[in-house]
Amino acid sequence: MGRKSVLLISGVVLVIGLIGLLCVVVAFLGGLNLGQQMTARSQALPIMPMMPMGSSTPQPGDFSSNGERIFRTGSNDQGMVIPNSMMSGMGCAMCHGVDGHGGTMMGRTVPNITWMHLADPNLEQETINGRHRNPYSEQAYKVAIVGGHDSAGNALDQMMPRWQMSDQDLNDVIAYLKTLR
């Protein structure tokens, strides 16, 4: 092999080596950059609501009625997220349960809000979170949902959000509460 060809081969090897090195550097910088972008993105994420997230936005047909949709998701058949004083995008079911029977949350009783329970004349005998209340009427439900007062006029704890709900939506959600057993 002549001296020239040896030089040529080492030249080629050197160039290939340099290109390789360049690739490694570019890949490394690219990786760094990607890492930064990912951090930035995760910081920008809003606080995830505590409710179980469905894989897709609910469609009107997923629910038997507008009232059920509001009860479960906090948005209505027009796709409007109903504003409340706590956190948008949650339905009544998140705290009161899908059956509306309630439970406990942070040491406080979350009441059973089914019509069957709250409109029952025996409700007078029940004390909940230190409150006595009268059997509910539809109007009393509306005052509780929008104004945050129970049927005896007691202010409800702030854990019960105040909802800016139209009269139609209120009627629909109450009609749904009447179907729960």
Ligand code: HEC
């Ligand atoms: C973030 C949790 C939460 C959500 C969401 C929520 N509630 Fe409540 N709700 C409560 C709690 C807690 C109380 C009890 C407050 C108290 O005892 O002071 C309550 C009380 C009530 C009451 C009064 C019941 C009684 O026993 O006097 C009604 C009616 C009611 N909620 C209806 C609803 C409806 C309808 C929705 C959906 C539009 C809803 N709530 C969404 C937490 C919630």
